[in-house]
Structures are given as C-alpha cells and as structure tokens.
Amino acid sequence: MSYLVPLSFPVFEGNENLYLQKVMSSGQLATSGEFIRKFESKLAKKVVSHQAVALNSGTSALHLALVLLGVGQGDEVICQSFTFCASANPIVYLGAKPIFVDSEEETWNIDPELLEDAILSRLALGRKPKAIILVHLFGMPAKMNEILEIANKYGIPVLEDAAEAVGSTYQGSYCGTFGTIGIFSFNGNKIVTTGGGGALLTKDAGLIERAKYLSTQAREDLPFYQHLEIGYNYRMNNMAAAIGLAQLEKLDTWIAKRRLINERYRMLLADIPGLSFQSDNEDSKSNYWLTTILIDEQLTGVSNDRLRVVLFKNGIETRFLWKPLHLQPVYKFAPFYGGSTSEKLFLKGLCLPSSVSLTFEDQKLICGLIENELSKVS
Numbered sequence: 008m009s010y011l012v013p014l015s016f017p018v019f020e021g022n023e024n025l026y027l028q029k030v031m032s033s034g035q036l037a038t039s040g041e042f043i044r045k046f047e048s049k050l051a052k053k054v055v056s057h058q059a060v061a062l063n064s065g066t067s068a069l070h071l072a073l074v075l076l077g078v079g080q081g082d083e084v085i086c087q088s089f090t091f092c093a094s095a096n097p098i099v100y101l102g103a104k105p106i107f108v109d110s111e112e113e114t115w116n117i118d119p120e121l122l123e124d125a126i127l128s129r130l131a132l133g134r135k136p137k138a139i140i141l142v143h144l145f146g147m148p149a150k151m152n153e154i155l156e157i158a159n160k161y162g163i164p165v166l167e168d169a170a171e172a173v174g175s176t177y178q179g180s181y182c183g184t185f186g187t188i189g190i191f192s193f194n195g196n197k198i199v200t201t202g203g204g205g206a207l208l209t210k211d212a213g214l215i216e217r218a219k220y221l222s223t224q225a226r227e228d229l230p231f232y233q234h235l236e237i238g239y240n241y242r243m244n245n246m247a248a249a250i251g252l253a254q255l256e257k258l259d260t261w262i263a264k265r266r267l268i269n270e271r272y273r274m275l276l277a278d279i280p281g282l283s284f285q286s287d288n289e290d291s292k293s294n295y296w297l298t299t300i301l302i303d304e305q306l307t308g309v310s311n312d313r314l315r316v317v318l319f320k321n322g323i324e325t326r327f328l329w330k331p332l333h334l335q336p337v338y339k340f341a342p343f344y345g346g347s348t349s350e351k352l353f354l355k356g357l358c359l360p361s362s363v364s365l366t367f368e369d370q371k372l373i374c375g376l377i378e379n380e381l382s383k384v385s
Contacts, residue, residue: 011322012369015196015297016362019250021257026249033245038223040245046252050191050206053255054181057189057208060218061243061251065170065192065205070097071222071241072166072188072207073138075214078103082137085125085163087117088331089349090142094168095332098140106136107333109345115285115352116149117141118345123157125344130161139165143172143182144329145358146198146265146296147285151177151185166190173199174262175294183208193251198261198296201251204243262294264363269295271367272359275374279381281306299328301355308384311357317380323373328356 030042043061050059062068078084080102086095088107095105108125111118122139129136139158141149158165165186169175172182173191183189193204207218220226225238243251254261269284276282281303287293302311315325330353333343360373 010324012324012360012365012373013362014324014326014358014360016364017195017200018261018363019253022253023250026253027246030246030249035245037244038242040248042245042248042252043243046243046248046255047206049252049255051208053258054184054208056180057184057210058212058215060207060215060222061248062205062207062222062241063243063247064203064241065168065190065194066093066097067222067239067241068190068192068205068207069093069140069166069168070100071218071239072190073097073101073103074221075188075217076138076164076166078137083129083134084138084140085122085129085136086140086332087142087144087168088333088343088345089115089329089352090144090168090332091170091329092332092335092337093170094140094142095338103137105332105338105341107331107338107341107343107345109331109343109347110144110349110352111150112348113288114147114149114291115144115349116147117154118348119150119153119157121345122154125342126157126161126163128344135161136163139163140168141165141186142168142170143175145285145299146172146175146294147287148172148175148177148182148291148293152290155185164188170194170205171197171296172294173197173296174258176292178290184210187211188214193247193254198265198294199251199254199258201243201247201254204247204251206243261363265295265298265361266293268361268363268365268370269298271370272298272300272374275370276300276377279307279378282377295361297358297361299356299358301352302357303355307381309381311355314357314377314380318373318376321372321376323376324360326358328353328358 167186167189169183170192193201222241
C-alpha cells in the first residue's frame with residue numbers, strides 16, 4: 008500500500024537540483040568529478056579528525072573495511088547481533104565467520120561485558136578474532152569507552168558501523184571516528200541520502216589511499232589497464248555525490264528536526280504506562296534517525312504487532328526492530344554470546360515514523376491511534 012505517513016522519507020530542500028544541473032552540464036556522471044571530491048572533503052571536515060572515501064553503499068564500505076583490516080578465509084569477526092544483516096554479511100563474503108554478541112539494555116548496542124566474554128572464549132579455543140564490528144543502532148551511540156578499552160586490551164581493531172548514526176556524537180566526538188575504521192550509509196531512508204551510497208572513514212592516510220585504489224577495481228596508474236590485485240566497483244558516482252553534498256549542508260537541521268520529533272513523541276505518549284523509548288544520556292547525543300518504542304504487553308495488554316497492524320490499517324508505516332542475527336536461519340551456524348536482551352527488544356519494539364517532513368499533526372494522529380488502541384484493554 009501507499010502510506011499516508013511513511014517511516015522515513017528523504018527531503019530535498021537545499022541545493023540538490025542546482026548541484027545536479029552542474030553535474031549534468033559537466034558531463035562527469037560516473038566515478039570522477041568535482042562533487043565526489045567536494046563531498047569527501049565536506050564529510051571529512053564535518054567529522055573533524057578523519058579522511059573519507061565516498062562509496063556506493065554502506066555495505067560496500069563494510070566489506071572494503073574488512074578487506075583493509077586483513078579479514079580473510081577462516082578468520083573470525085565479532086559482530087553485534089542486534090542489527091541489520093548488512094552488518095554481518097560482508098564477513099561471510101570474505102569466507103570468515105561471524106561471532107555474535109548480545110546487546111545491553113541501556114543503548115541496545117553491543118554489551119561490553121559480553122564482548123570480553125566472547126573474546127576470552129575464542130582465545131581459549133586458539134581463535135583470536137580479527138576484528139570487532141559494533142553498530143550505533145538507530146543512531147544511538149554505543150558505549151565506546153568500555154568497548155575500546157576491551158578492544159585495545161586484546162589488540163583487536165574496531166570497525167564502527169555508523170550507518171544509522173551520521174551526526175550522532177559520543178562525548179562530543181562523532182560516531183564513526185572512534186574505531187580503526189568507521190562507515191556511514193547514505194541509503195534513501197537515512198538522515199542524509201545520496202539515493203544509494205556510503206562512506207569509509209579513518210585517520211590512517213595509507214588506508215584511505217588503499218580504499219580509493221581497491222574501490223576503483225585496483226587499477227594501476229598506467230596508460231593501459233593492469234591489475235595486480237582483485238578490486239571492487241565500489242566508488243560513489245558524481246551525481247550521487249552532488250546530492251550528498253547538498254544533504255550534508257542540511258545535516259544539522261535534519262538532526263534538530265529528528266530530535267524534535269522524538270521529543271514530541273515522548274510528550275504525546277508520556278502518560279501511557281508500559282511504553283518506553285530508546286534514550287541517549289549525558290555521554291551521547293543520538294541523531295534519532297528513527298524514534299523507537301518498547302511496548303510491555305503485560306502492562307498495556309497490547310503487543311507490538313497489534314499496534315503495527317492498527318497503524319498500518321490507517322496508512323501509517325511502522326516496523327519491528329531488527330530481528331537479532333543469531334536468530335536468523337541463515338546464521339544458525341554462528342556462535343552467540345549473551346542472553347535474551349536483543350530478543351526481548353525485538354519482541355517488544357516498534358519503529359515509529361520519523362521523517363523530517365513529519366508534522367505535529369501527523370504525530371498527534373499516530374499517538375491518538377496508539378492511545379485509542381490501548382484504551383480498549385484498560
């Protein structure tokens with residue numbers, strides 16, 4: 008169906024058309040052109056401490072990051088279980104094995120204590136993990152201090168999946184800049200979009216140059232095509248970069264609007280027992296890419312699926328939280344360390360519409376439908 012109120016919808020209110028016209032006039036539509044360089048420069052300037060390589064998807068960025076970290080056949084990579092499959096699939100692309108770790112209840116991200124348990128368990132088996140993939144879920148920063156302390160203790164590089172967390176900060180620094188490598192996604196539903204795209208970030212200039220080399224089919228700098236390594240067709244095109252540059256110019260505005268949307272939901276649903284929100288704290292500032300709630304069925308008498316169906320019938324798009332990867336049939340072979348935290352979040356959670364185009368009237372409609380459904384069982 009066509010939703011009256013979609014979950015997340017891109018908004019183009021800046022220089023997108025102007026920049027696209029310049030790209031069309033230049034004739035440089037593919038993986039060369041001034042807007043790729045401008046987009047990378049603008050992104051690097053925004054996050055302050057890192058350089059960036061613009062790529063054609065967040066998944067490409069994750070795959071390339073693992074290649075740069077030396078992950079290969081038979082290696083093991085620790086990965087947060089409570090996330091989208093794209094966080095883990097690139098591990099398998101490389102013939103490596105994901106080791107899934109449960110979340111903690113505060114941020115919903117990888118649990119540092121369970122992370123260390125998993126590392127010690129793998130070391131006892133003579134299997135030192137090659138890397139750690141953590142995710143800043145729905146834009147919420149993970150507990151970076153604890154995670155990095157553990158990673159450094161055992162000498163394991165951290166790959167930050169900040170696909171959903173463009174502009175989110177932890178202790179004043181941007182998500183995606185804490186690990187050895189960070190990645191962003193600019194998919195059509197993200198807070199900043201290029202239609203489809205991503206980026207890889209790192210302080211290491213050598214890794215940046217290698218990422219650019221590998222992402223353009225590993226072409227040697229010769230007057231003919233010669234390849235000493237297997238490369239990838241992962242570079243962002245100039246048209247996507249033009250859209251991305253215009254979107255980055257509005258990033259702070261988009262974040263302010265998403266946070267306002269989150270505040271309004273909290274206000275409108277404040278008096279309902281059994282409803283709670285994913286929340287940031289004094290260390291973190293989420294971009295609130297999506298506003299997410301938990302519905303305690305024992306207190307409300309209503310399940311997350313019942314609310315989803317009610318809202319769906321009224322033209323409002325919602326979605327469940329991510330089904331944990333250790334519960335996915337395709338990953339039934341993978342070890343899992345943890346309890347039931349991520350499973351409970353999946354069974355209770357719902358993502359509410361969060362587009363920057365969402366009006367206060369839209370939110371009052373959504374919350375009114377939720378309150379009305381809950382009143383039927385009170």
